[in-house]
Amino acid sequence: MQIAASGMKSGRRVRRNAHPYVHLLTILISSVVLLPVLALASIAFTGSGGDWPHLVTNVLPGATWTTLLLLFLVAIGTGTMGVAGAWLVVGYEFPLRRLFAWALVLPLAIPPYLAAYAFAEFFHFTGPVQGALRWLFGFTSPRDYWFPDIRSTPGAAVVLSCVLYPYVYLTSRIVFLMQGRNIADVARTLGARPAKVFWRILLPVARPAIVAGITLVLMETINDIGASEYLGVRTLTLSVFTTWLNRGSLEGAAQIAMLMLVLVVILLLAEQWARRKQRFHTGRATHLKMHPPRLRLSGAKGIAALMAVTVPVLFGFGIPLYVFGRYAARRLDQFVSPELGHALLNSVVTAGTTSLITVAVALALINAVRLARSRPIALLVRLASIGYALPGTILGLGLLFALARFDNLIDGLARAHLGVSTGLLLTGSAAAVVFACTIRFMALAEGAIRSGVEKLPPHIDEAARSLGQSPAQSAGKVLLPLLKPAILTAAVLVFVDTVKELSATILLRPFGFNTLATSVYENASRAVVADAGPAAILIILAALIPVVLLSGALMRDQEA
Structure with missing residues (x-):
């Protein structure tokens, strides 16, 4: 032995x-x-540090505050849309539910910078939305009415939220699909109302998945430069480019980049902390295929649920596709340009x-x-x-x-x-x-x-x-x-x-x-977004193929 x-x-x-x-x-x-x-x-750490006083005084305070505010707003927006959409398509039956179960993933095909260009054009004074307002109420100039400015930090948060929420939707939907409906059904049999079930039981169960999805969203938000620059939002990412290109300071750009890296590390640590001791398992493998019936929503509640899942898809996928599709249709000759x-x-x-x-x-x-x-x-x-x-x-x-x-x-x-x-x-x-x-x-x-x-x-x-x-x-x-x-x-x-x-x-x-x-x-x-229509459509088509495959996989799951 x-x-x-x-x-x-x-x-x-x-x-x-x-x-x-x-x-x-x-x-x-x-x-x-x-x-x-x-x-x-x-x-960053071996340079002379000559640009650091300027950065600390004039660049970092505003850029850091703007970045943190943008991250907070995007987290709220994507968390709300992603979690609400996931629970509606998993826990309730309403008109066109099966369609929106996969359609809610479509905004993943839209890069944030394309969404920013499309939103700026769509909600511009000469765009269809403000044009419809002037026609409907008889306004003749911008001074006659107030309209929110998309070129702002809240506007950028809306744009990013509309195209990034599918990260939260996908991770939350998996948890709700595997466990949420079973837990909710047990709670309802004990007399709990739907609102109490959602806030007291389902959200704690799904918290690890929600945190994971929101962390991915915030990583993409920090990475963004095209949307922030076009919408005039001076984030830390944009400050790296301006410090390097406008001031010619590689050292200053590296110092801002290291500050961004610290922010990324904090996000990762926060995710690990938020997910501590949050593990949930099903009792048997067969439970994954045994789901209670969904609650049927009819009348006003069914219409409200349908609107709740329609708006994110229209904003995150419909508006960019409409804007760039219209531009591309007017420039078909560019598709064969060298x-x-x-x-x-x-x-x-x-x-x-x-x-x-x-x-x-x-x-x-x-x-x-x-x-x-x-x-x-x-x-x-x-x-x-x-x-x-x-x-x-x-x-x-x-x-x-x-x-x-x-x-x-x-x-x-x-x-x-x-x-x-x-x-x-x-x-x-x-x-x-x-x-x-x-x-x-x-x-x-x-x-x-x-x-x-x-x-x-x-x-x-x-x-x-x-x-x-x-x-x-x-x-x-x-x-x-x-x-x-x-x-x-x-x-x-x-x-x-x-x-x-x-x-x-x-x-x-x-x-x-x-x-x-x-x-x-x-x-x-160069302020000629219309000329970018053909290239934008090609990007959307290239990204749409795997998104459609992913959506098809969602429709083939056992809950459909």
């Missing part, structure tokens, strides 16, 4: 040390992900390359965890997935500094030893854009693939290896075919988010390199 035990221990040691490349790979990837942050910290063709090609190539690289790296990381089965490796893999928590501005700016230093180092060595200049190899190249998007969206790919791996039997690859297959053979012949749906999902998610990415692309793209996102941004910056 002692010999067997020692043999088992040595076997474990052999298996654990049989893949030394696993440790090297995970350390390398984690270091690359942290490279932009380390570069920013180096610039400029739009080049932007589309650049977007597709960049997004496709990013998807392939990101999925390959995510597979390598997940396989490393399965092979090593050690806590340090798992921690390193989680560290390699923090890129999604980094705003595109921080990521792009830090990566720009790091790549510039790398290019200067290579150029210096080449001049000293070879007598030639290599110039800028990575800085200002399409490869830098792919690099940034790979880091930023690694969490999406890793999460999608990991969810597929967790559904597999835990020892399926070991069974293959016991039949004489090597780790590489078992991965290629067993794991990859079974993970094909998860891998395709990860690739599609990364592709779509790369097509929509704006912040990092603006910072890192080479001169004359336009994507669909930057093409829309440039037209909006």
